[in-house]
Each structure stands twice: as C-alpha cells, then as structure tokens.
Amino acid sequence: MSFLSGEHMTGGYGGGANILEDCTITVDRGEIAVVVGPNGAGKSTAMKAIFGMLDLREGCVRLDGEDITALSPQARVRKGMGFVPQTANVFTSMTVEENLEMGAFIRDDDISETMAQVFALFPILEEKRGQPAGELSGGQRQQVAIGRALMTRPQLLMLDEPTAGVSPIVMDELFDRII
Amino acid sequence: MKKQLMAFAAAAMIAMPVAAQDIKVGVILGYTGPIESLTKDMAAGAELAMKEVNASGGILNGRKIVPVRGDTTCTDAAAATATTERLITSDKISAIVGGDCSGVTTAMLKNVAMAKGIVMVSPSATSPALSTIPDNGLFFRTAPSDARQGQVLADVLKEKGVKKAALTYTNNDYGKGLAESIKANFTKIGGKITISAAHEDGKGDYSAEVAALAAAGGDILIVAGYLDQGGKGIIQASLDSGAFSTFALPDGMIGDSLPLAIGKDLDGSYGTVPGTDSPGGEKFKGLATKGGFKPGPFTAESYDAAALIMLAMQAAGSSESGKLKAKVMMVANAPGEKIYPGELAKGLKILKDGGDIDYVGASAVELVGAGESAGNYREILVKGGKITTARYR
Amino acid sequence: MEDVTNAAILILNFLFVPGLTYGCQLALGALGVTLVYGILRFSNFAHGETMSFGAMICILVMWWLQSLGVSIAPLPTVLLALPVGIAATVLACLLMDRWVYRFYRRQKSPPVTLLVASIGLMFLLHGGIRFAIGPDDRVVGDGARFIFNAREFRHATGLSEGLAFKTSQGITIVVTVLLVAALFWFLNRTRAGKSMRAFSDNEDLALLSGINPDRVVMITWVLTGILATIAGTLYGLDKSYKPFVFLQLLLPIFAAAIVGGLGNPLGAIAGGFVIAFSEVSITFAYRKFVAYLVPESWEPEGLLQLLSTDYKFAVSFVILVLVLLIRPTGIFRGKVI
Numbered sequence A: 001m002s003f004l005s006g007e008h009m010t011g012g013y014g015g016g017a018n019i020l021e022d023c024t025i026t027v028d029r030g031e032i033a034v035v036v037g038p039n040g041a042g043k044s045t046a047m048k049a050i051f052g053m054l055d056l057r058e059g060c061v062r063l064d065g066e067d068i069t070a071l072s073p074q075a076r077v078r079k080g081m082g083f084v085p086q087t088a089n090v091f092t093s094m095t096v097e098e099n100l101e102m103g104a105f106i107r108d109d110d111i112s113e114t115m116a117q118v119f120a121l122f123p124i125l126e127e128k129r130g131q132p133a134g135e136l137s138g139g140q141r142q143q144v145a146i147g148r149a150l151m152t153r154p155q156l157l158m159l160d161e162p163t164a165g166v167s168p169i170v171m172d173e174l175f176d177r178i179i
Numbered sequence B: 001m002k003k004q005l006m007a008f009a010a011a012a013m014i015a016m017p018v019a020a021q022d023i024k025v026g027v028i029l030g031y032t033g034p035i036e037s038l039t040k041d042m043a044a045g046a047e048l049a050m051k052e053v054n055a056s057g058g059i060l061n062g063r064k065i066v067p068v069r070g071d072t073t074c075t076d077a078a079a080a081t082a083t084t085e086r087l088i089t090s091d092k093i094s095a096i097v098g099g100d101c102s103g104v105t106t107a108m109l110k111n112v113a114m115a116k117g118i119v120m121v122s123p124s125a126t127s128p129a130l131s132t133i134p135d136n137g138l139f140f141r142t143a144p145s146d147a148r149q150g151q152v153l154a155d156v157l158k159e160k161g162v163k164k165a166a167l168t169y170t171n172n173d174y175g176k177g178l179a180e181s182i183k184a185n186f187t188k189i190g191g192k193i194t195i196s197a198a199h200e201d202g203k204g205d206y207s208a209e210v211a212a213l214a215a216a217g218g219d220i221l222i223v224a225g226y227l228d229q230g231g232k233g234i235i236q237a238s239l240d241s242g243a244f245s246t247f248a249l250p251d252g253m254i255g256d257s258l259p260l261a262i263g264k265d266l267d268g269s270y271g272t273v274p275g276t277d278s279p280g281g282e283k284f285k286g287l288a289t290k291g292g293f294k295p296g297p298f299t300a301e302s303y304d305a306a307a308l309i310m311l312a313m314q315a316a317g318s319s320e321s322g323k324l325k326a327k328v329m330m331v332a333n334a335p336g337e338k339i340y341p342g343e344l345a346k347g348l349k350i351l352k353d354g355g356d357i358d359y360v361g362a363s364a365v366e367l368v369g370a371g372e373s374a375g376n377y378r379e380i381l382v383k384g385g386k387i388t389t390a391r392y393r
Numbered sequence C: 001m002e003d004v005t006n007a008a009i010l011i012l013n014f015l016f017v018p019g020l021t022y023g024c025q026l027a028l029g030a031l032g033v034t035l036v037y038g039i040l041r042f043s044n045f046a047h048g049e050t051m052s053f054g055a056m057i058c059i060l061v062m063w064w065l066q067s068l069g070v071s072i073a074p075l076p077t078v079l080l081a082l083p084v085g086i087a088a089t090v091l092a093c094l095l096m097d098r099w100v101y102r103f104y105r106r107q108k109s110p111p112v113t114l115l116v117a118s119i120g121l122m123f124l125l126h127g128g129i130r131f132a133i134g135p136d137d138r139v140v141g142d143g144a145r146f147i148f149n150a151r152e153f154r155h156a157t158g159l160s161e162g163l164a165f166k167t168s169q170g171i172t173i174v175v176t177v178l179l180v181a182a183l184f185w186f187l188n189r190t191r192a193g194k195s196m197r198a199f200s201d202n203e204d205l206a207l208l209s210g211i212n213p214d215r216v217v218m219i220t221w222v223l224t225g226i227l228a229t230i231a232g233t234l235y236g237l238d239k240s241y242k243p244f245v246f247l248q249l250l251l252p253i254f255a256a257a258i259v260g261g262l263g264n265p266l267g268a269i270a271g272g273f274v275i276a277f278s279e280v281s282i283t284f285a286y287r288k289f290v291a292y293l294v295p296e297s298w299e300p301e302g303l304l305q306l307l308s309t310d311y312k313f314a315v316s317f318v319i320l321v322l323v324l325l326i327r328p329t330g331i332f333r334g335k336v337i
Helices: A043-050 A073-078 A096-103 A112-121 A123-127 A138-150 A168-178 B002-019 B036-055 B077-089 B102-116 B146-159 B173-188 B207-216 B230-241 B257-262 B279-291 B299-316 B321-332 B344-352 C002-040 C047-068 C078-106 C111-133 C150-157 C167-189 C191-201 C203-208 C213-238 C245-260 C265-282 C287-293 C309-326
Strands: A004-012 A020-027 A055-063 A081-084 A156-159 B023-029 B065-071 B095-098 B119-122 B139-141 B164-170 B192-199 B220-224 B247-249 B270-274 B337-339 B357-359 B377-383 B386-392 C146-148
Touching (some): A004 A043, A043 A055, A073 A081, A096 A138, A096 C191, A112 A123, A123 A138, A138 A156, B023 B036, B023 B077, B036 B065, B036 B279, B036 B299, B036 B344, B095 B299, B102 B173, B119 B299, B119 B321, B139 B299, B146 B270, B146 B377, B164 B173, B164 B207, B173 B192, B207 C287, B230 B257, B257 B386, B279 B299, B299 B321, B299 B344, B344 B357, C002 C167, C002 C265, C047 C111, C047 C245, C111 C245, C146 C167, C167 C191, C167 C265, C191 C213, C203 C213, C245 C309
Parallel strands (some): A081 A156, B023 B065, B095 B119, B119 B139, B164 B220, B337 B357
Antiparallel strands (some): A004 A020, A004 A055
C-alpha cells in the first residue's frame, strides 16, 4: 500500500467543468515522484486536488492508509503534508523569519531547532532573516517558500515547479539542497 | 317591488353616512426630522381645539372634526408633497393645519393644495417668501413672517448695544429668509453683520464653521438655526473654542432643551420668539396643561390654526375649502365679539346665529397682508439655566 | 512678537487641536475598515453603524451608571461603560459574521456581494439604533469639560487669543495612542496577530501553512468591534452622539482608509490625519491669522477661506478621487481596489 494515493480523482472549481478526469497518483514512503507534462496538462491541478484545494466529485485521497478526501487544506497540513505552490508562495509583506514562523503555525513546541536546520540548509536566509520576503530575489524567495514548507517537518512535501523563473545555476543549487 | 326596495336600500346606504359625516382636517407637521421635538405638542395644540369643538357638539349641525396626522419631515419636500396628496385624495381631508417648516410648506402649497383647492393654515412656516407666493387665497398662517422677526431681533440687538455681530443660519428657506431679514434690518439701524454663513444641520462637528465665524469676529453670534440640530452644535463649539460667549437666538432656537444641553454658559444670551401677553396666551397655557401637553413654541399658533379653520367652516356654512377660504380673514379680525381659547363654542354659536366674531385666540391672531399673523414677540433672556421672559413686544 | 504668538495660538486652537482629535477618531474608524478589508476582502459599509452601535451601548450603560450615582469625575463616566460596549459590539460583529458574511464567504461570493450585504446590515443597524435610543442628539460627556478653557488661558498668558483643550480631546488623543500601540504590538509580536497579517498577505498560502481561517476571521471581528466601539464613543464624547451622523462619517473614514492604502493599518492612521487636517485647513478662514502677522493697513477684507465649510465632506471626496486616479494603492501601498 502506497503512502500517498490519489485515486480516480475527478473534479473542478465550484460548479465549473471537470478539469481533472479520472487521475490516479501513488507515491511510496521515501520515494521522489515527479509529475511531467506539457503546459495545461493539469500538473498543478492534480497537486491541488491532492491537497484539498479542488472540489473532488469522484475519487478519493488517502494518506498513510487514511481517507483524507473530506479534510480542509489546513487539516491536511496537520496530517503531515506540506505544499509549495508555484506562484505567490511567500508572504511578501512579512520578514523571512516571520514567513518561517508562519510555516510552523500548527506547531506548539519549540521551533527554533527546525528553524536552525532551515537556516543551515539555506544560509542566505539567516542573513536576510529581518528582510521582507517580497524584497528578495526569485531564487531566494523560492528558498523561503521551501523553508516555510519544511517548518512543519512534513512527512510529504509537494513542490509545484520549484524552479520556475529561477536561473539554471540557482536551480542546480536548489535541487542539490532539496534532494 | 323588490327592485324598488333594493334601490331604496342602496340610496339609504349612500345617503345615511353623508348626513352625519365627520369632517376630516389634516394636521400635517414634521413628526420626524429636525423639529420633531416641537411637533408633538404642536399637534396636540391643534387637536385640543378640535376636541373642544367636538365636545361642544361639533360644527355645521353636529358634524364632528376628525384630525388626520401626516408627516412633512420638515426637510423633504417630496415626502411632504406625497403625504399631503395622500391625505387629500384617500383620507379626503377638507383643510390642512400645516405645514411646519417653510420649505416643505411651500412645496405642499404649490404641488398639492393649490391644484386640489385645499385651504392650508400653517402654525409655524415663517419664511418671508410665503407672503408673496401666489396661493389663490388658500394659504394662511398664524405665525408671523420672519421679515417681522428680523426687525424685532435687530431692535433688541440695538438696545443691547451690539455694534458688530456674526450671523449663521441653517441652510434652508427658513434660515436664509430669517438671516436676510435680520441682516437688512440690523444694517438699516447702523449695525454691522461681519459674516453671514450657512451651516448644515445634522453634522456631528461644527468646529470648522465656528472657526470661520470666529475669524470674522463680532460682539455676539446670531444663530438662526434649530435648537435640536446645527444651532446647538454651533453654540457648543463656539463656547468650547472660546470664539463667542453670547448668542442671539431667534424662534427656532428657543426651547427648554437648549439651556439644558448647554448649561450655565448660555446665561446672558437672549432672543425673540413669537408670543403674547394677551389673556388668550395664559388661558391657552391652562388648557394645554390640563390637556396633558406642554404649551411650547408654536403650540398656541397650532391651536389657533385649527380654530380658524373650524370657525371659517361654520361662517361659510360649509366644510369645503373653496367656500371657507373667504371667511378666514373675517373670523380672525375685527369687528366682532372677541373669542379666546376655550370659547370656541361661543364663537361657533355667534356665527351660526349670523353674528360676527374677532378671533383673538391663544396667540392674539391678527391677520394682515395676504393672510398672515402680524405677530407678537416675547423677548427672552437665558438666566440661571432657564429661559425667562424679558418683555413682550 | 506677541502677534506671532497670537497667530500661532489661533492656529493651534481652531486648526491643530480639532484636526488632531478628528484625525484620531478617523484613524480608529479607518483601522477597523482596513482590517476587515485586509482579512475578509470587502469594504465594510456597516462599519460606521458598528461604531454607532458600540457608542449607543456605552451610552445606555453610562445612563445606568449615572442613575446609580457612579462617577469617576473629572473623567467622563462613559469610559467605565466601554468594556460592556466593547463586549456587546464584538458579539454583534460575530453574530453578523455568523448570520450574513459567513454564508457569502462559504459561497465564495465576489467582494461586491459582501459589500452589498454590508450596506444592508448598515441600514438594519441604523434603523435598530434609531429605534433603540431615538434619533436625538445625546450629550455623552460629563465630569470636567475642559483641561483648560479659552478664558483661563487668556488670563494666564495675557494673550488676546485663547486656547481651549477639552477633556474629551485629551482622552481621545491618549486613548488613540494607547490603542494603536496595542494593536501594532498585537499584529507584529503575537502569533495570532502574525497569522492575521499572513492571511491578509496571501490567503491560500496561509491555509497551506495550517492557519485556521475561521479563527483569523473571528479575531478580526473582535478587533473591529473593539476599535469601532472606542472610535464611536470617542467621537460621541468629543462632539455629541447622534445616530444620523455615523452615516456621514462613513465617507471620511473610507477616504482615510483608501488614502492610506486599504488593508494597511499604518496607512489607515496616516490617512486619518491626512483627511482630518485637509478638511480642517482647507475650510479654515485665515483672515484673523493673517491680520496678526501683517501691518494693520494690510489687514484683509475677505475671510481668506479657500472653501466654505459647507464643502467639508467634499474635501475628503476630492482627495479620495485624486488618490484613486494617481496612486490607487494609497500612500502605504495597500491593495488595489
């Protein structure tokens, strides 16, 4: 049994047409799965469906054997899922540190250790911790976005085009860090 | 036979109620809006006269007078017009006591009363413009024109030794007319109005208006406004900022709620308000207190307005406005037996017997010009947080 | 020299002190509007009436306290009533959200639907308030009216211009400073406050971070209720309380919020003062002021008033239009409407 499985997912936004038609994704524990496809294939939509940001009309989503289809996105975060959207993935008006704090919003324990880990992973963020995230460069923002998602110590991390709009050098560096 | 019976029954059904039909008279005042604190007692005054007549057996061989209230809002001409239209067409009123504020009264007269030929007797519309407005002889008022009050107030100012005065008025027909009259009369007798600025009613804050008035300066501030509205705000803001300490108050500003709201700082301010020391006034006060309302501003005029309408109906021998309008001046003025409040039955009897009366009423009614009161004024002085009578003019 | 001092006192008395007080009242009102816009993303037209409602409750409680003989003279009794007023207003805000706004939020209705719903609530509240307390003018202040009044000031200084400083003005300024400081501490230092800012910044991402939207909305209404009650009561204390006034007050409040940048609390405060001082200074008659500064023969004839006081509200309207045309995001870069 896979750790995450989205089975026969069909759905769209509100009362609109189906954007996703009978889509199934399964990922095992410790596995790095990649969804590849042309523009408009529904890669982002499938991710949103898994994360509960799309109204599913058919199919279900299971995490570690538990049916989470009816849960809201914030409830799925509590179940250990993390998601980095493709765009608008940082709180632009808030500082880097505050972004990370918000990432750990659901945690009631001490988050300083996790934050130190994120800073170790992305040293530039520690340097700019007091700066609003909106003032950072594209690559740095992406680091903030991933750092924010890591703050919950998720068991499952979903990245939607983490390298979009980032230069190839930064891209390499990012992937090194992520993987 | 059956048909005949039916016809007879139908005829009886139509004829019967007509014979004993009540006469409806509209009491159209601003029960909501800027002078709502006055109109309750004004209506009570008008209805007191009607009750008195009904208790004495009614007019025109026992027909009773039924008051029908309608709201003018004092400010909204459209609302007042609609109300009047409704009362005339669906309630079938024969004449109107009202309106109250000058602007809506003009609208009621122009838009409805003239078209329908209904007599209006206003107890409180005091704009000078109403003296000259074409009215087909339908419009009367038991309150004097502000042109008259302007003159009286200017005289008071002169006697108090005021040389320069700032003037602010509420931005409507009443305020504008009164302000112009005060300014013209005060300038004529050698005074100077440093500024004549309008203020809007219903604002929370009048400090900006007062700042402009203060910049112009003057010995005193004349406030031609309403005591429940901007007028009070202007006075409060003037006192707060130290811009003026004494105020001249025309009729719209006279009421017990003003010294109550402002406190002892208002002491020394003075003003004029329609009023009389004729025995009618005292009699009316007694009747009002017994009737359960306060004989406040314009209540006597309201009583007189209603009384005039009913006396004119009796004199004309008809409740139709077209007939009674010619009799209003006759019953109001000399010659004839003087009639005071509480003596309406006596007046009706004299008229019924073909005699003539001179209705003095509660406010010493003397109709001049196109049918408006010549006016009697009470000069007031605020002393010890109360409005006191200085003298009558 | 004395003339210069007189001129300065004149400006202080008629322009600066009233402007500052009015600015504080607008700023508190605009803060409420801007918070709701930032979090719930609609312009809350019922905010003026929410202020009115809070002030009304305070007045009712004040009457009760007065009838019991409770007094904290020289401070006005109404301050004692504030906690009750705040509690009632917060409750009213939460109920309005529960019964009206939440429905449309769940429907994912466009902001304009919520805006129209808020207009409906505005009329409902207004009617209810007039029904409950009546349409009359109510004097709210008791206790000492002045910290010092114009006459005392003239005596003490020997100047010909007086300067009055009302207790209500002092209270307004002090309370505003304290409240704004508390609000910014809350927004910038506490977890709940930060979560509100995060939600306002990026709603989807806030959800992805596990921030509970219902909780954020609830906190927003609590803050709005507190701000509205205090703003309404201070306005009533300084001027007088009259339900009708709060319909008019909505325009300068919205102007302040938009000029400062909708959704930006700092902007709401700046906007409040910009609008207040523009209104006061543009409609001020400078004749006496100039007369103090120039030789007697130059004394101006006219009032030197840029705009009649009748157009006071027009000033905020013109500023609003200019800002929307030239810099729609407002001074502090709020959200574009």
